[in-house]
Amino acid sequence: MKTIRLDSRLACVASLVKKCDCVIDVGTDHAYLPVFLVENRVCESAFACDVKKGPLENAKETVKNYGLEDKIETVLSDGLDSVQSMKNCCVVLAGMGGILISELLMRAGWLCDESVQIVVQPMSHAEYVRRFLYENGFEITEEKTAADGKHVYLALSAVYTGKRTEYTEAKLYYGKLLENRDETTARYLRRQYDRLKKRYDAIGTDERYKDESLVLKAILDEFHEKGRNFDADR
Numbered sequence: 001m002k003t004i005r006l007d008s009r010l011a012c013v014a015s016l017v018k019k020c021d022c023v024i025d026v027g028t029d030h031a032y033l034p035v036f037l038v039e040n041r042v043c044e045s046a047f048a049c050d051v052k053k054g055p056l057e058n059a060k061e062t063v064k065n066y067g068l069e070d071k072i073e074t075v076l077s078d079g080l081d082s083v084q085s086m087k088n089c090c091v092v093l094a095g096m097g098g099i100l101i102s103e104l105l106m107r108a109g110w111l112c113d114e115s116v117q118i119v120v121q122p123m124s125h126a127e128y129v130r131r132f133l134y135e136n137g138f139e140i141t142e143e144k145t146a147a148d149g150k151h152v153y154l155a156l157s158a159v160y161t162g163k164r165t166e167y168t169e170a171k172l173y174y175g176k177l178l179e180n181r182d183e184t185t186a187r188y189l190r191r192q193y194d195r196l197k198k199r200y201d202a203i204g205t206d207e208r209y210k211d212e213s214l215v216l217k218a219i220l221d222e223f224h225e226k227g228r229n230f231d232a233d234r
Ligand SMILES: C[S@@+](CC[C@H](N)C(=O)[O-])C[C@H]1O[C@@H](n2cnc3c(N)ncnc32)[C@H](O)[C@@H]1O
Pocket: 010, 026, 027, 028, 029, 030, 049, 050, 051, 052, 055, 077, 078, 079, 080, 093, 094, 095, 096, 104
């Protein structure tokens, strides 16, 4: 029997998934992740979901190639719309933008359940995802980064507790990552910092962007206060 290998981004996502009954991979495309998780007995079964027929065909092909048709069901679904609520499961949304991920999470009220793990890997706008999770009673339990060539990716795990998490605007950009001491995370954080600093410098003293400039200044100051020299640490 063939065994699947994941690239570093998906391996990082997979490493966050806790042992559970079922994984629901939303936006699965090729279904590599659910195949890996079932093969490695992280879950008993999985749903590989995608909103588009083409990617779902890819998913079916992969599931067949690995002989897992009895364990992985492919589902045509916009987000979680066509998936029944479940317990003891993990919902994964990887390789999509943070704004879309937040919208898809918001539409699935049944995720407000302590037995449901959420693992997301936003390709952009992680700050939207963190804001959604903090404000809606989800606790971010772990954050990790992975490098693949010049790209650095973020993945995070969350679970519903019902308690809102207090946050600053800066925390939306670093989350739990300041706890990590690895070089990939440092690279990721520096990029966040550089992106914000670039915007701050571009706005300059233009009165039209005064409010945004104040917010950015507070974020950049907090990044420095948290103990790393983001300007010089290269
Ligand atoms: C870049 S691929 C990521 C594939 C895989 N999750 C990964 O991380 O490698 C994004 C996939 O999300 C799917 N997608 C986009 N919007 C979606 C939605 N609203 N519901 C379900 N799938 C969606 C796309 O069709 C595409 O197959």
